[in-house]
Amino acid sequence: MQHRSRPTPKALGAGAALSLALALTLSAAPALAAPPGPGAERDPVPALVAGEGTAAPQLVTGLAEAAPGGAGEAARAHLAAHPDRYRIDPAQLAELAVERTAADRRTVRFQQYHGGVPVLGGQYLVRLVGDGAGQRVESAGGKYFTGLTAPTTAAVPAATLRRLALDSLTDQRARTAATAEDRGPVVLPGGAGRLAQHFTVRSTDPATGGPLVREVYVDAIRGVVALAHDARSPYRAADAGTGAARGAAAAAAPTGPAGEPATGSAPDLLGRTVPVNIARQSDGGYRLVDLTRPATISTYDGTGRDYREFGRLPADALPVTSPGPDFPAATGTSGATDAHVNAGTVYDFYRDRLGRDGLDGKGSPITSVVNVSNGGRPFPNASWDGQKMVYGNGDATHRQFAAALDVAGHEMTHGVIQHTADLEYSGQSGAMNEALADYFGNAIEVTARGIAMTDPGAALLGESLCLTGTPEACAGRRLDDRRTTVDDYLGAGLELDSGGVHLNSTIFGGALWDLRRTLDPLTADRLVYRALAEFLTPLDDFVDGRNAVLAAGRSLGLGRAELRTVAAAFDAHGIRAGWQSRVRTDSRPLLRGAMAPTGPAAGGGHWVMGSTSGPVGGAVPLYTGSTTAPSTPTRLSPEDERIHGWAATDGTSAAWLAIGLDDTGTWGTEVLTRSLSGGPVRSLFKSSAQSPVSVQVSGTDIAFVLTDGDTGRSRAMLSHDGAPPVELPLPEGHDLVPYTSSSLSLRNGLLGWLETWTTGESTVQAPTVHSIAAGRTTAQYPVSTANGAEAPFLDSPTLAGDRLLWTQTAPGHPGGGAIRSGALNGSGVGELLPAGSPLAPADLAITATDRAVTFQQRGDKPADGWSNAALPKLYQLPVTGGTPVRVSCNRGTQFHPAADQGNRVVWLDATTGGSDLVTRDRPAAAC
Structure with missing residues (x-):
């Protein structure tokens, strides 16, 4: 995972959108049930559930x-x-x-x-x-969100909005190949709301070569990324979603070629010959097209071509063909036979058992493409892309993904969800999206195969894909894993598994599966389907899902005993109002539900951070509070509608950036400062053309990096004792290193930065110490590359004690980055954390006091999928070197650390599924 971003506050907003993107949870917070009345314990269905924030x-x-x-x-x-x-x-x-x-x-x-x-x-x-x-x-x-007052006309030019969407891809290689499809304006809910432009950004993941698709929402008033998360699948159609888009998706689906219904045979992936419904063509040939149902079912063979060729079916693409009604062996080995038969089985389940005519409920065509690859490489994956199923060609340990009926049911159920609740693919709503697809995928398989619910394999998903190993070891998930919210929920940022959509799906899916084991299976299927089709909405969370299933049960006529059984299933998985408060943590909360565009700053026993926790709309005020004792956050920023963040503090004053429209209606970025104890807000710099970043404050000195949007040139600016900022001179031909997440460090009259220049065939990058009083460089540690070789990536210069620290990552980022340091007197370089360490922080920023350096370990997705151990955690080690230890044993993602004093660090913590600002005074060490 790369966290590199352009050195502009607009792009830093994109790169740091992790925490602000969790604003989705603002509108999907746990629902508040009305106080129970007499007899409520005997009737678990709530008569009224109040909306949260509305x-x-x-x-x-x-x-x-x-x-x-x-x-x-x-x-x-x-x-x-x-x-x-x-x-x-x-x-x-x-x-x-x-x-x-x-x-x-x-x-x-x-x-x-x-x-x-x-x-x-x-x-x-x-x-x-x-x-x-x-x-x-x-x-x-x-x-329905009341109180919306957000403007409905964009203030930022359309071209700028598109560029910001593309810049949200933090890897330069991914940005280079990216496209951004404009999906139109949308209001993001919460408070007064935020006008955003929605883009679907598509590229290729440089690390895996696989698809990379992001849904990106750019604030159209302030020019920062407000929300970004992975699309539901690599192939999610741009026109899948709401309103007219739903109709567009259905209209764009393949219509199925003409022909006469016929029957034939074809081999499947197990070598058996099975009957298939096919279409006889006027020329006497046959196609793998089923015309016996209201929804035409067509199956295509991708013949090993790259999946990217099938975002839309090529104009000349035809379903699998055969000169006679008995299809050849290739129809089986490609997976086409299995996909074709499975699609019919899924259709019949929804029609005959649940009364639904096809995925969209209107009998529209159902299309499958099988046997696609990832650029000619194995592709062990399957997907619903908003219009059709796409099945990968498997790998050395997996069959063609079309082989598994439960996988087909899972992917086709995503199509049903798209045309009903359309659950947003992030956080808890995304986990419910996956849970419902898992539930119906497995229900379809066990029903069609006659598998008893007591069979240990009934709850396994995808186990029939295995070529090696046991079904239990090969299965993608199992719905009887007994996970609960309080003990197992893994809070994750939206750039990691879209906020935990797979990590947490079996918590909700397990409750549904328990219903199928305790109620009559047909009753359970109808109950869950009714909740999906009649009660759920896109931003619902687990508790909303519980209430939806209970309400669906009442509408189905379930008795009180059965409804209590339903409630008990959710209770057993910890899905009840207020579950977040019961999650155990070892950190001390400073600000609950912090929705921040960037992480906190800390120093001198205080924290500073922009957050939407206050009673505001689209604006993001800047707050401060104590790190040592409970305190009520105090607002530092002026009363305006801008986004305030990207802050720094020395414990006495703060400096930060404000982005958006000022009181004259001019859009731009301003550097502001104020004492933490109050007093006037002072403006140091303001521009709509140049982008300041990496603001730092130490005593009467305030510094920042200024980047020219036209030339890309970066330079350090310094304001001393309240004077207007002036440019600090660099030698001729020298510049500050661009595209770093943290470009500058200021402490006790010294500046640390990353300097670059060229000498002949060599490019030099150098962590540098500059003395403000002396007006010159006092220490420098050059890293040189020659003959066009790709340079290592240097980041996060940090002054701590008597040393300058920085991270250094090899080209291509194998093994993450080393943490290195050099003495302020220019003496030798040491390595605090070697490259290749399992804890390597890649190019993430470090933060340090005179005593300790804290970093976030890298969070690359492991080959066997996400787990708590793989999610980014915070580690700390002495500035003089030593063994890294865990800062906190909290579950889920820990991000945006800020060192305060001694070993104390504050950070944003996703343990409870939101984003809390928390702190610890010392590391937790062993976990």
């Missing part, structure tokens, strides 16, 4: 109110007739879909708009039962 309720059940007329009109009229109950403006709702889950049941799904711009995850549902004059509202709910 006046509109999350769920209202137990209704029986007349609603005659067409479904959409009746639902809208119902909401309009009860403004005090729902606090919804029906004029801000657009009908998204009407889902008929039974002959007399319809769910009207509305999309929320703000000033004509869709609100991310803003969906409200009204459930109707009966027909004609007898039609009535049974329940309603969802997420």
Whole structure:
């Protein structure tokens, strides 16, 4: 994983979007149930669940109110007739879909708009039962965000927004090959909301050669990345999502070639000959096209071509063909037979068992492409891309991925989810997306194969893909792993497994699977499907999912004993309101739910950080507080609508950047400073053309790096004793190293920076110490490359004690980066942490006091998938060298550390699934 970003506050916002991106959890926070009334212990279905951060309720059940007329009109009229109950403006709702889950049941799904711009995850549902004059509202709910006042016209030029989206890819090689598809404006919910431009950014992962797809939301008022996370799959279609996009995805799907229904045979991957439904063509040939169902099922052979060629089916692509009705052996070895038969089995499950006509509920064509590779290399993967299934060609230990019925069911269920709840693929909502796909994938397989729920293999997913090893060892997941929120939830930043969508899926999926083992399986399937189709909305979390399943149970007519069984299944997996407060941690919280554009700064017993935890809308104020004792955060930044962050503090004052529109309506970046004890906010520098970064403060000195957007030249600027900043001179031909995450360090009249120049055929990078009083370099440690060789990556110059520290990473970043140091008097270089260490921090920034240096270990995805051990953790070692020890034993991701005093460090911690600012006074050591 690379964390390199351009040295501009706009791009640093992209590179540091990890914590601010967790703003999704602001609108998907645990729902608050109404206080239980008498007898509530006997009725686990909540009558009312209040919305979090909104006046509109999350769920209202137990209704029986007349609603005659067409479904959409009746639902809208119902909401309009009860403004005090729902606090919804029906004029801000657009009908998204009407889902008929039974002959007399319809769910009207509305999309929320703000000033004509869709609100991310803003969906409200009204459930109707009966027909004609007898039609009535049974329940309603969802997420409707009140209090939105965000502007709806972008202030940042479209070209700049696109560039910022591309810059969100932190690896230069990925950026070079990237494209950004503009998906249009969207309002991000929470407080007053934020106007953002949504881009789907596609590239190739330089480390693996595999697909890299990110959903990126750029703040269209302030010019920073507000939210970024991985797409649901490598092939997620750009037009899959909400409103008109859903219709576009269906319309763009292959229509299936004409022909006459026929039957034939084909070999499968196990060498058996099986019957297949096919289409006879007018020329007498046959195609692997099933015309016997309302949804035409077509299967294509990718013939080992690269998966990228099938984002859209090539115009000349045809389904698998045969001169006669008995298809040749290649149809089996490619996986086409299995994919074709499995698609029919999945369709039949949804139609016959759940009453759903195809993935979109409208009988639209179902298409599979099998036998694709990753640039000619093995591709052990499968995916729903928003329009079709794509199956990889396996590898030395896995069959063609089309072989597994549960995998086919899983991927096709993602298509069902897309056309129903469309759960956002990040954090808890993304984990539920995966959990529901797992549940139905396994339910389809055990039903079709006649496997008993008591069979130990029933809960395994993908075990039939194994060529070697036991099914248990080969399975991708198992739904009976008994994981719980309190004991096992792994909070992760959105750049790691999209916030833990696979890491945490079996917590929710396990509760659903327990229902299938304790209830009648058919009842369980109908229950879970109804929750998906009628109750869930895109930003729902685990507790919302619990409430949705319980409410679906009541609507199905489950008795109280069965509903208590449902509640008990969720209780057993720790899915209940307030579970986060029961997660054990060994750190001390400083600020709960911190939604920060960058990490904190610390020094002198104080922290400083921009955070949306306060009562604000799209703005991000800067706060400060004590690191040594409980304190109420104090606002440092002025009352405006800008994003304040990228701060530094020496414990007495703070300096930081403010980005956005100032009071004159001009967009730009400003360097501000203020005493932590109060007083006026002073402006040191302001520009809409040049981008200051890496602000540092020490006593009366404030320094920052200024980069010219046109020339790319970087230089150090210094303000002494309140004077306007001046450029610090460098030798002719010298410049500061660009594209580093931390470019400057300031302490006790010394500056540390990274300097670069060329000499003949050589390029030199040098960690450098500059004396402000002497006006000259006092120590330098050159690293030279020649003859066009790729240079190592140097980053994070940090003054600590009597040394200058920095990280140094080899070209291509194998084994991560070393932490090196040199004495301030210019004497020899030492290595605090050698390259190749299992804890190597790659090019992440380090932070240090005179006593200790703290770093975040690298977080590369291991070959066997993410785990708690693989998620980035913080380590600390003496500045003089030694053995690194864990700062904290908390689960999940620990990120953005800031050293304070001694061994004390503050950081952003994702243990409980959000982003808390926490601290420890000393390392936890052994965990």
